[in-house]
Amino acid sequence: MTKTIPLRIIGHERKAAENVVITFEPVQGHKISYLSGQFLVFSFIINDKEIRRSYSIFSSPVIDEPLSIAVKLVENGEISKFLHHKVGKGDVLNALEPGGIFTYLPIPELKRTVFLFAAGVGITPVFSILKTALLTEIYSKIVLVYSNKSVRDTLFYEELNQWQHNYRERFQIVYLFSESKNLLLARLNNVRIEQIVNEHLSYDRNDALFYTCGPINYMVLCRITLRAMGFAMEQIKRETYFIPEDEADDDDQTEKKIKDTNTYSVVLDYLGKTYKLEVPYYKRILETALEQNINLPYSCGAGMCSTCASTCVEGGVRMDYNEVLTDQELEQGRVLICTGHPTANNTRIIIG
Structure with missing residues (x-):
């Protein structure tokens, strides 16, 4: 299981436009540090299945203020409804380490x-x-x-x-x-x-x-x-702040769009270990890895953040969606495994 940080809710306040502001403190013995612009990925277990949701941090690390996020109520959104109506002060949520590349690194003497x-x-x-x-x-x-x-x-x-x-x-x-x-x-x-x-x-x-x-x-x-x-x-x-609350694979149109219906072998290098997968055309690399209990880093699962960004060093990867990788990064072999499908046998990917 991926390591998480327990965060206790110390504030739960309704705000404009169907948003709720939730403030946290780390449970005793735990510490958390972050950069301005980063997000927290929360892990929820629903019907024995892990669901992750990302929420940007609006507090600043240079101010003595509690860690804070804002959650907009999403129609038919299971997790947003849960955070709006089912949690309150004293409850503990589990989050991964802060992540994201939408960060601000101050240079004190600079004029800009x-x-x-x-x-x-x-x-x-x-x-x-x-x-x-x-x-x-x-x-x-x-x-x-x-x-x-x-x-x-x-x-x-x-x-x-x-x-x-x-x-x-x-x-x-x-x-x-x-x-x-x-x-x-x-x-x-x-x-x-x-x-x-x-x-x-x-x-x-x-x-x-x-x-x-x-x-x-x-x-x-x-x-x-x-x-x-x-x-x-x-x-x-x-x-990108908008991430679908319930991304359904059932309505995936890949089969209609892609003529290649082969299953390809994939080799993943992650934290000093090597994992081998067989990925059918209708499944994504991350999806297949998680089914085999390989706990890889991910957040949105929709190609809208950079948490799962990795490097393809052999073979090839086709992505259903990519909102974060630049043309230069794509040329360097960077891929998103959450929306990626292998296009050749022995596709090798270095995670992270």
Whole structure:
């Protein structure tokens, strides 16, 4: 069984837009450390089957504040309903070590402009980043572009305004509300992105950083616009916050899309051990490994995070979905085993 950290709930508070904020403390004897922008992967046992869910940490590691996440209620979402209605103060949840590459590493003496684009509950990792940036880089300027339906649906609205008040010379918030009658204040578009960046870019454009967290189309819009403005891919980071609560393999259309219906052998190298699998065309590498009780690292199971990212050194892997690996990483053989299928016998993968 994968090693987990027991976390005791010390706060459970309902917030805007059907979100609940849950705060934790490690159970005595356990310690946990994290970087701004990372997430926690919680492990639940439902009907003797392990289910994992990822939730971004919105607390900051540079502040003396409890470890905190926000969970949005998802229709037909078994786990989100459980966290909203079935747990409370004193209950203990089990989490894996914090993970994720959507991180912020402060450089105290650097002067740069950091643009944060968030939509809805995508504010959670961004909130952690902005607090860390403001407190550790005393010269940098932070610009938050935050999209929601309305003020009443805006998570952390009062808290963010207080941070802006306290750091008014270095922190600006641009709110976009889709219910607004003023179209310029309603939705993000490429023209609005250009206007915001040109207006608020204070230091060398080569030092600027851009963090985007929201629906896929939202982040694609940000990335395409910023690239067209001449910013490098290395300056643009993204984190997908929406992960399906119940990913069903039963409606997988792989058989209709893929003509290759062979079973291929796979060799996995993980933590000094070698595992051999036979993976049929309709199953994914991670799925097959878990069925054989091989506890590999994973989180979303949907190609939307980097927890299971590995390197294919022989053979080949076809992925049903990939939202995190760049073209450069793909060229280097990086793959996601949660959505990956082998395409040749003796496909060898180094996990991690």
